Structure formats: structure tokens, C-alpha cells
Amino acid sequence: MKPYLNQDQQNQIILMGMGIAVMEKLADQEKFKEARGNLLRARSFAKKALDELGEIVDKKSFTKARKLTKESKVLLKPLTSPEEGEIKIEIPKLLNLHMLAIGNTCSGCTRQDYKKCPTRDLLMDTYCPPAQETKTDCQYRQ
Known part of the structure; x- marks a missing residue:
């Protein structure tokens, strides 16, 4: 065989x-x-x-x-190119987006269920450094 x-x-x-x-x-x-x-x-x-x-x-x-x-058809794509559904963004621009999100959503926030906050989830998923070290409140609350 x-x-x-x-x-x-x-x-x-x-x-x-x-x-x-x-x-x-x-x-x-x-x-x-x-x-x-x-x-x-x-x-x-x-x-x-x-x-x-x-x-x-x-x-x-x-x-x-x-x-x-x-x-079949071969598509040539540099290994550094983003995959489908992804974009390439420079770190300083991402940090600016983080800052804007925190400034617009987290400043003055009084949300009690902070673990269900979509902005917090997004900031954490994009590796935004915490604004404050805490385990009992939102890390981004200002």
C-alpha cells in the first residue's frame, strides 16, 4: 500500500x-x-x-x-502583512486611542458593574496599561 x-x-x-x-x-x-x-x-x-x-x-x-x-492560484503576501480582519497600527497611535477612550468614557465614570464595561474589555484586549493598580475597581476609572 x-x-x-x-x-x-x-x-x-x-x-x-x-x-x-x-x-x-x-x-x-x-x-x-x-x-x-x-x-x-x-x-x-x-x-x-x-x-x-x-x-x-x-x-x-x-x-x-x-x-x-x-x-489553484497563489497569492504572495509579505509575512508582516496583517491577516484578514486585522489592521496594522503603530503603537503611539494605539496609545492615543487608549487615551481618548479613557478620557471620553472613563473620566467621571460611576459604573458599578465595571467588569461588564465594553470600554474596559477593549482596553484590556488591546494591552492598555492600567491607569491605577487595583483589584476592587476598574483599572481605567479616572
Whole structure:
């Protein structure tokens, strides 16, 4: 019985197939004609390696991964980019937002159920330093 490809391995097979297609596209461009021979050789070696992998592993999962190669798209994103639903914000700007939230909501606050305060939760979730050290009252009450 041949080993099954897990999802990560299937993704690697897909990326390898896409890499082969990229080498072919580069080799076809006049701008890269000096590298054409090496690109085509690299493509040939990669195809040979991919064929060898196909003989070693489970045929069904390998075929599935190869079919997905044509239906997949790679998006390049720097590792420092925020994930979906996130933004990148500079610390001084975040601290200014904290200050505004405390000034507008926490100054003169008389809320008794401070543990249910959405502003307090937000300040704590965004690592706002406490305005006062206390365990019996809101840390941000002014």
C-alpha cells in the first residue's frame, strides 16, 4: 500500500506543479532568454521528480493534487502583512486611542458593574496599561 498524501503534502505537490508552470512562462519570455536553458532544465528535473513522487505515493491523492494545480492560484503576501480582519497600527497611535477612550468614557465614570464595561474589555484586549493598580475597581476609572 502506497502512503497517502496529507493536506500539507498535497499543497506542496500543487506548489511544485505551479513552479513548473512558472519556469515555463519565464523561459518563453524574451527578456529572460539567457536563462532559458537553465529554466527548461530545471523544469525537466522538476517534472521528473514530480513523476517519481507520483509513483511513490497514493495515486488518488496525487491525482487530486495534480488536478488542483490547474485550479489553484497563489497569492504572495509579505509575512508582516496583517491577516484578514486585522489592521496594522503603530503603537503611539494605539496609545492615543487608549487615551481618548479613557478620557471620553472613563473620566467621571460611576459604573458599578465595571467588569461588564465594553470600554474596559477593549482596553484590556488591546494591552492598555492600567491607569491605577487595583483589584476592587476598574483599572481605567479616572
